[in-house]
Amino acid sequence: MGIKEIAKEANVSVATVSRVLNGTKFVSEELQRKVLEVIERQGYVANHVARSMVLKKTFTVGLIMPVVSELYHQMIFTHAEFILEEAGYKVLVCRVKDTAQSVQSYLDLLLENRVDGMILMHETSNPKVLEQLKKSQIPIVLTGIDIPGLSFPQVRIDDYQAAYDGTKYLLSHGRKRIALIGGWGYSVGDKRLEGYKTALSEAGLEIDSSLVIPGFYTMQSGSQAVNYLIRERIKFDAVFALSDEMAVGVMKELLEQGKEIPSDVAVLGFDGIELGRYTNPTLATVKQPIEQIGELAAERLLAMLNGEESEDSLILPHSISSGSSVG
Amino acid sequence: MGIKEIAKEANVSVATVSRVLNGTKFVSEELQRKVLEVIERQGYVANHVARSMVLKKTFTVGLIMPVVSELYHQMIFTHAEFILEEAGYKVLVCRVKDTAQSVQSYLDLLLENRVDGMILMHETSNPKVLEQLKKSQIPIVLTGIDIPGLSFPQVRIDDYQAAYDGTKYLLSHGRKRIALIGGWGYSVGDKRLEGYKTALSEAGLEIDSSLVIPGFYTMQSGSQAVNYLIRERIKFDAVFALSDEMAVGVMKELLEQGKEIPSDVAVLGFDGIELGRYTNPTLATVKQPIEQIGELAAERLLAMLNGEESEDSLILPHSISSGSSVG
DNA sequence: CTGAAAGCGCTTACAG
DNA sequence: CTGAAAGCGCTTACAG
Numbered sequence: 087m088g089i090k091e092i093a094k095e096a097n098v099s100v101a102t103v104s105r106v107l108n109g110t111k112f113v114s115e116e117l118q119r120k121v122l123e124v125i126e127r128q129g130y131v132a133n134h135v136a137r138s139m140v141l142k143k144t145f146t147v148g149l150i151m152p153v154v155s156e157l158y159h160q161m162i163f164t165h166a167e168f169i170l171e172e173a174g175y176k177v178l179v180c181r182v183k184d185t186a187q188s189v190q191s192y193l194d195l196l197l198e199n200r201v202d203g204m205i206l207m208h209e210t211s212n213p214k215v216l217e218q219l220k221k222s223q224i225p226i227v228l229t230g231i232d233i234p235g236l237s238f239p240q241v242r243i244d245d246y247q248a249a250y251d252g253t254k255y256l257l258s259h260g261r262k263r264i265a266l267i268g269g270w271g272y273s274v275g276d277k278r279l280e281g282y283k284t285a286l287s288e289a290g291l292e293i294d295s296s297l298v299i300p301g302f303y304t305m306q307s308g309s310q311a312v313n314y315l316i317r318e319r320i321k322f323d324a325v326f327a328l329s330d331e332m333a334v335g336v337m338k339e340l341l342e343q344g345k346e347i348p349s350d351v352a353v354l355g356f357d358g359i360e361l362g363r364y365t366n367p368t369l370a371t372v373k374q375p376i377e378q379i380g381e382l383a384a385e386r387l388l389a390m391l392n393g394e395e396s397e398d399s400l401i402l403p404h405s406i407s408s409g410s411s412v413g
Numbered sequence: 414m415g416i417k418e419i420a421k422e423a424n425v426s427v428a429t430v431s432r433v434l435n436g437t438k439f440v441s442e443e444l445q446r447k448v449l450e451v452i453e454r455q456g457y458v459a460n461h462v463a464r465s466m467v468l469k470k471t472f473t474v475g476l477i478m479p480v481v482s483e484l485y486h487q488m489i490f491t492h493a494e495f496i497l498e499e500a501g502y503k504v505l506v507c508r509v510k511d512t513a514q515s516v517q518s519y520l521d522l523l524l525e526n527r528v529d530g531m532i533l534m535h536e537t538s539n540p541k542v543l544e545q546l547k548k549s550q551i552p553i554v555l556t557g558i559d560i561p562g563l564s565f566p567q568v569r570i571d572d573y574q575a576a577y578d579g580t581k582y583l584l585s586h587g588r589k590r591i592a593l594i595g596g597w598g599y600s601v602g603d604k605r606l607e608g609y610k611t612a613l614s615e616a617g618l619e620i621d622s623s624l625v626i627p628g629f630y631t632m633q634s635g636s637q638a639v640n641y642l643i644r645e646r647i648k649f650d651a652v653f654a655l656s657d658e659m660a661v662g663v664m665k666e667l668l669e670q671g672k673e674i675p676s677d678v679a680v681l682g683f684d685g686i687e688l689g690r691y692t693n694p695t696l697a698t699v700k701q702p703i704e705q706i707g708e709l710a711a712e713r714l715l716a717m718l719n720g721e722e723s724e725d726s727l728i729l730p731h732s733i734s735s736g737s738s739v740g
Numbered sequence: 741c742t743g744a745a746a747g748c749g750c751t752t753a754c755a756g
Numbered sequence: 757c758t759g760a761a762a763g764c765g766c767t768t769a770c771a772g
Binding site for chain 1: 456458459460461462463465466471480483484487491494495503504505506508510521522524525526527548632633636661662664665668687688690691692693
């Protein structure tokens with residue numbers, strides 16, 4: 087049951103059917119009525135696969151994102167998706183399950199399926215992937231991340247400054263032994279680490295590398311980090327977790343180990359997801375403008391999809407959101 | 414840059430290129446080498462849109478899910494997706510934003526884009542949608558839900574029994590005034606409500622309808638329900654929230670209002686998501702076999718996609734997971 | 741094993 | 757305003 091059958095039954099050409107379907111050209115009311123009637127009666131469902139082939143446009147954008155810090159990424163996704171859907175695009179989401187999983191296969195998948203554009207929320211340094219990304223002719227925007235060597239427009243915060251401000255916030259609450267948990271070896275994490283170090287140095291404090299703990303941005307990972315600190319008898323009076331999810335795990339483990347929050351240990355998160363307002367104690371955090379990031383990333387992509395010049399990056403403001411987990 | 418250009422440059426026919434690309438037929442080593450070389454050198458990317466059109470198969474399955482109880486639905490999705498991806502399918506996710514949003518547009522989208530099958534995790538009673546679902550020729554499996562009038566295979570728990578067991582669990586901990594929060598007017602919620610009522614009746618307790626509160630399966634909604642109960646001075650010594658996310662909101666509000674958990678009020682959740690083990694106090698809950706539901710739903714869909722007979726529904730076992738939020 | 745050709749279901753100049 | 761026809765990039769009987 088295609089356009090051809092509809093055409094025959096309505097006694098018109100396929101061109102006419104196509105035209106009433108798409109409203110591309112004026113069609114006399116009579117033919118329009120006839121065609122619409124047949125379509126309705128036959129329960130015709132347009133075939134967008136065929137349509138995409140001739141149009142060379144799929145109205146699909148690909149989104150590659152990590153599954154860690156899910157609540158944060160989901161929210162960005164939700165806001166971006168909303169804008170994209172409004173504009174008639176659908177989103178093919180590729181969720182990179184863990185750090186070991188390669189982005190390669192997802193990138194191939196998106197390219198083979200001819201997505202019109204891409205939003206990349208997952209850092210990668212795989213040279214082959216980088217090469218493919220550069221060569222691809224479709225618009226791409228990096229969201230929440232920065233990939234050195236890739237000149238696509240970015241929509242994100244200033245991670246260095248955000249971590250700097252977060253650290254200062256803890257310092258201003260009298261903390262001196264601040265553990266930092268995050269993913270090192272990635273641009274975002276490393277920049278935040280720099281901000282942390284600078285803030286400590288400026289406060290005249292030495293950087294103790296035993297306080298810099300690797301984490302995977304999951305709740306479990308937060309718990310493990312605290313467990314490690316305590317097991318190794320490393321003294322600390324604050325934890326700065328570089329995702330709210332890790333912070334939740336951190337608080338859980340601290341309470342379990344009999345620590346008081348924040349009197350014994352203050353906890354500061356990162357991201358500003360809704361969950362932080364529902365924990366006990368509530369979570370102080372470095373808040374990203376999640377809604378804005380998602381929406382602006384989508385809007386930038388749409389602009390490029392509409393042929394506008396690839397725009398510059400957008401660095402959005404962060405803020406500190408207080409909570410009872412810090413003094 | 415299509416198969417045609419590759420063919421010309423390799424001095425073979427397009428048929429041969431297609432064959433080496435798909436490994437469908439034996440191609441002499443020599444031609445194979447020549448074709449592969451050109452493909453590599455040109456950075457050819459196969460066009461799956463064209464491929465889908467002739468094959469009448471997109472290797473895409475549609476997934477319609479609600480955005481409430483996100484952690485729960487995400488986990489089911491994650492497990493289902495894993496199986497599906499292994500089998501070479503990609504997933505087009507449709508996230509229904511709220512109860513007011515219609516499934517209609519997503520259903521149309523999936524059908525127009527010719528998904529090979531569908532996983533439906535969102536209840537709907539829209540008669541037109543139901544009609545379209547019935548008429549559609551593709552395999553569909555209902556996951557975590559039951560839609561009266563639709564005979565597709567289901568993969569879910571016994572919601573009636575699960576709520577019955579949960580209520581009994583609270584009763585066994587000496588609770589008598591159990592508030593129930595959930596979404597009424599949907600099959601899943603209503604069944605659970607029945608289980609709750611039966612358990613109370615069997616215990617010789619009267620059903621107090623002022624304890625049956627509507628909720629939207631979000632954290633915020635859980636908080637609001639508690640707020641309502643307290644504001645209206647309705648006495649209660651336990652809350653049975655029909656999602657863990659609501660339970661988190663419930664606990665938050667209780668603590669904020671100065672109630673002790675569980676001595677003043679016990680809290681029981683539903684779903685068994687990871688978050689419940691990270692809250693303070695930890696959350697007792699009626700646990701669904703999330704991983705199994707996701708995997709089995711995907712496997713059933715794959716079986717049907719492979720032409721196997723549409724199978725019967727699968728009712729999986731639930732369990733009670735203890736936590737310090739209940740006695 | 742290999743190729744010429746038809747066809748998948750649409751859209752859109754090009755004529756009329 | 758309407759239609760005949762070419763073409764989008766593939767796959768696959770059908771011959772050879």
